[in-house]
Amino acid sequence: MTGDLAAGAEWRARATALLGPITDRLAVPAGRKVPYGDLVRLDDHAVRRAGECLAFSDADAGEDYVESAANARRRVGLAVLAGLRDRPGLDPVTAFDEVMADRARWFGDRLVDWLDGLGPGGRGALAAEACGYAVAVAGWVPPARMGDVRISRPGDWLEWAVPGRALRVRGRCDAMTPRRGARPADRRLLVVVGALERAEMVAGHAALAYTLTTASRPQRVTVLAPAEGRTAFAVDDHLLLDALERLGAAAQAAVAARFGPPAPTSPGPWCNRCGRAEECPAGAEWSADRPVRFGGLLPLR
Amino acid sequence: MIRAAAEPLPSLRGTVTAARDNAVVTTTAARFTVPALLGEALDGSARPCPVDPGELAELLAWFRAECEAAVARSPADTRPLRLPKGRVTDLLACERGALARLGDDAMGAARARGRITDLLVAQHATIGLTPDVRADVLDALGALGPDGAPVLGWLAGASEEEAAELWRHAEVVAACLAEGWGALDRAWWPRCQERATVVLAGGALVLSATFDLVVGGPPTDRPWVVVEVKSGQVSDRHRTDLLWYALVAALRHGRAPAWVATWTAADDGLVPLPVTLGTIEAAAHRGLAALDRLVGLAAGRAAGVTPHAGCGWCPELDRCEPGLARVAGLVDGPWPGDAAGLGES
Numbered sequence: 001m002t003g004d005l006a007a008g009a010e011w012r013a014r015a016t017a018l019l020g021p022i023t024d025r026l027a028v029p030a031g032r033k034v035p036y037g038d039l040v041r042l043d044d045h046a047v048r049r050a051g052e053c054l055a056f057s058d059a060d061a062g063e064d065y066v067e068s069a070a071n072a073r074r075r076v077g078l079a080v081l082a083g084l085r086d087r088p089g090l091d092p093v094t095a096f097d098e099v100m101a102d103r104a105r106w107f108g109d110r111l112v113d114w115l116d117g118l119g120p121g122g123r124g125a126l127a128a129e130a131c132g133y134a135v136a137v138a139g140w141v142p143p144a145r146m147g148d149v150r151i152s153r154p155g156d157w158l159e160w161a162v163p164g165r166a167l168r169v170r171g172r173c174d175a176m177t178p179r180r181g182a183r184p185a186d187r188r189l190l191v192v193v194g195a196l197e198r199a200e201m202v203a204g205h206a207a208l209a210y211t212l213t214t215a216s217r218p219q220r221v222t223v224l225a226p227a228e229g230r231t232a233f234a235v236d237d238h239l240l241l242d243a244l245e246r247l248g249a250a251a252q253a254a255v256a257a258r259f260g261p262p263a264p265t266s267p268g269p270w271c272n273r274c275g276r277a278e279e280c281p282a283g284a285e286w287s288a289d290r291p292v293r294f295g296g297l298l299p300l301r
Numbered sequence: 302m303i304r305a306a307a308e309p310l311p312s313l314r315g316t317v318t319a320a321r322d323n324a325v326v327t328t329t330a331a332r333f334t335v336p337a338l339l340g341e342a343l344d345g346s347a348r349p350c351p352v353d354p355g356e357l358a359e360l361l362a363w364f365r366a367e368c369e370a371a372v373a374r375s376p377a378d379t380r381p382l383r384l385p386k387g388r389v390t391d392l393l394a395c396e397r398g399a400l401a402r403l404g405d406d407a408m409g410a411a412r413a414r415g416r417i418t419d420l421l422v423a424q425h426a427t428i429g430l431t432p433d434v435r436a437d438v439l440d441a442l443g444a445l446g447p448d449g450a451p452v453l454g455w456l457a458g459a460s461e462e463e464a465a466e467l468w469r470h471a472e473v474v475a476a477c478l479a480e481g482w483g484a485l486d487r488a489w490w491p492r493c494q495e496r497a498t499v500v501l502a503g504g505a506l507v508l509s510a511t512f513d514l515v516v517g518g519p520p521t522d523r524p525w526v527v528v529e530v531k532s533g534q535v536s537d538r539h540r541t542d543l544l545w546y547a548l549v550a551a552l553r554h555g556r557a558p559a560w561v562a563t564w565t566a567a568d569d570g571l572v573p574l575p576v577t578l579g580t581i582e583a584a585a586h587r588g589l590a591a592l593d594r595l596v597g598l599a600a601g602r603a604a605g606v607t608p609h610a611g612c613g614w615c616p617e618l619d620r621c622e623p624g625l626a627r628v629a630g631l632v633d634g635p636w637p638g639d640a641a642g643l644g645e646s
Contacts, residue, residue, distance in 0.1 A: 066447070067446070068444065068447065068448065069444045070445070071446070091488055096428075097428070118444055119440035120424065120428060120429075120430075120436075120437055121437035121438055121439065121440030121443075121444065122441055123428050124420070124423055124424025124425075124428050124430075124437070125423060125444045126444060127423075127424075128423040128426075128427055128493040128494060131490075132492045132493065132494070139519055196500070226495075226496070227495075227496035227498040227509075228498045228500065228553075229553070292404075293599075294383075294404055295381070295382055295383025295388065295507075296375065296381070296382035296599040297379075297400060297403055297598055297599060298400070299400055299401070300397070300400045300401050300604075300617065
C-alpha cells in the first residue's frame with residue numbers, strides 16, 4: 001500500500017470510529033440491503049445546516065423541488081462545458097444546442113421529460129442559465145489546459161457507505177484535473193457554489209468525501225462562486241479534521257431528527273428561513289429582538 | 302493617487318423610430334446600435350483609451366481602502382451593508398425614498414415589462430426568437446418555475462388593457478431585437494443575467510450588479526462589453542447606472558470592460574460609454590458618496606428628503622410634502638443619481 005492510500009485508509013478508519021457510535025441506531029446487519037428511502041445521506045447541505053442548528057437541521061423552508069431553468073443550470077451547464085472542452089473553438093450556445101439534441105444520452109428521465117416539454121422560450125431561458133454556468137467554470141483553467149479537465153456527469157456523487165450503517169457520506173465536485181492517468185492523490189477538485197461565504201466548509205467536505213470514496217486524498221480544492229470569484233484550499237490534516245468534526249455534528253443531528261430526543265437549538269440568522277420557526281420559542285425570541293434589515297437599512301415602516 | 306476628473310461623456314443616442322402599432326422599427330443611425338458597437342469594439346476602433354492595469358489596480362486598492370474606512374463607522378449589528386445598483390441610485394436621489402423602497406418587491410406593470418424584456422433578450426442572444434412572441438414569453442416564464450410565477454400571477458390578475466399593453470411592449474422589443482440587433486455572433490459567447498458580487502471590508506460590505514448581457518471578455522480573447530437592458534426609452538441619465546457596472550466589473554475581474562452600454566427596448570436606443578480610468582474613478586466617487594449615506598442611515602441618522610424627477614414613482618409620495626410640490630411642478634430637482642453631483646456633467 002502506498003503512502004497516499006495508507007493515508008486514505010486511515011481517514012476511513014477515523015470516520016468509522018467517529019460516526020459508528022453516534023449512529024448505532026442506524027446499524028444494519030452485514031449483507032442486508034437497505035431500502036433507498038431509509039438511507040441517511042450527509043451532504044454539504046446537511047453539514048451546513050447542522051452547523052447552524054442541530055435541532056432543525058432538516059427543516060428547510062421552501063417548496064417541493066420542481067424542475068426549472070435555475071435548477072437545471074448545473075446539470076445542463078456541465079454538459080455544455082464538456083462540449084467546450086472536447087471541441088476547442090466551439091461556442092457555448094452551439095454546445096448547448098448539441099446537448100439538447102442529444103439530451104437522452106446526457107440526462108435522467110425526469111430532466112429529459114422536462115426538456116421535452118420546453119418550447120423556444122423555455123429553451124432560451126435554460127440556455128442563458130446553462131451557458132452562463134459553463135462560461136464561469138471554463139475560466140477555472142486556461143483554455144489550453146481545458147482538455148485536461150474531467151467534468152462530472154449529472155448525477156455523479158462522491159459517496160462513501162459507512163460500514164454497518166444505513167449512512168452515506170456524500171460530496172460533490174463539478175470538475176477535477178488532471179483528467180486521466182493520474183493518481184487520485186494528484187487530483188485538484190473544483191466545487192461551484194452560490195457564494196464564497198462558507199468556502200472552507202464546502203472545500204473541507206468535498207475533500208473528505210473524495211478521500212473517503214477513493215481512499216486517497218486530493219491535492220487541492222477550489223471553490224468557485226461565479227458571481228464572486230474563487231478561493232483554493234490545500235488539502236491537509238487540518239482541513240480534513242475540521243470537516244470530520246462537522247460531519248459528526250451532522251450525523252448527531254440526523255439521528256436526533258429520526259429517533260429523538262430533540263437536539264439542542266442554536267438560534268441565529270438562519271431562523272428567518274427555517275421551516276419550523278413557528279414551533280421554536282428560542283428562534284422566535286431571537287427574531288423578535290432583531291428587526292429585519294435590508295442590506296443594513298431599516299425600512300420606513 | 303489618481304484624482305483625474307471623469308472623462309467627458311459624449312452625448313450619444315441612437316435615433317430610432319419604433320412604430321408601436323405595427324411593431325416596425327426603422328433604424329436611422331446605425332452608428333449607435335448593438336451590432337455597430339460590437340463590430341467597432343472587435344476591430345479596436347472604438348477603444349480610444351485602454352485602461353492601464355497598474356493604474357487600475359491602484360485605483361481599486363484606494364477604493365477598497367475608502368470603503369473599509371467608511372464601513373468601520375457603521376454599527377456591527379447592521380452589517381453586512383449591501384449596495385446593489387438600484388440602492389446607489391436611490392440613496393443619491395433621496396434618502397427617504399430609498400428607505401421607502403426597501404422590501405417593495407410587489408410585481409407591477411413596470412416590473413413585468415422589465416422581466417419579459419430581459420427574457421426576450423436572453424432568448425434572442427442564445428437560440429433566437431420566433432414569430433410567436435407571446436408564446437415565447439409564456440414558455441420562458443413557465444420554464445423559470447418559481448422565478449417566473451410573479452409575472453404569470455400578475456398577468457392572471459391584470460386587466461385586458463394592462464395585458465394588451467404588456468404584449469404590445471413584447472412585440473416592440475422583439476421587433477427591435479430582430480431589426481436593431483440582428484443575429485448576435487455566437488463567437489462572442491453571449492451571457493445573460495450574469496451576476497457580479499464584490500465582498501469588501503472583510504465581508505462587512507457587499508457591492509453587486511447583474512449584467513443583463515455580457516459579450517466577449519474572459520474567458521474569450523475578445524473585448525469585453527457589458528450591456529444593460531431597460532424596458533423604457535433612452536435617457537442620458539442611464540449613464541450613472543453604467544458607471545456602477547464599470548466599477549463592479551473591474552472590482553470583480555481585476556480588469557475593465559472595454560464598453561458598458563444601456564440598450565432601451567421601447568425605442569431601440571443605445572447609450573454606449575467607453576470605459577476609461579476616469580470612468581471608473583467617477584464611479585468610485587459616486588459609490589463612496591452612496592456608501593457614506595448608507596452608513597449614516599444604518600447608524601440611525603434621520604433620512605433626508607431631496608425632491609427630484611423620480612418623485613412621481615416614490616411609494617412615499619403621498620406623505621411627502623416636498624415630493625408632492627416637486628410633482629406639482631413647484632420645485633426643480635435633479636434626476637435620480639445626480640444628487641452627489643458626480644453622475645453627469
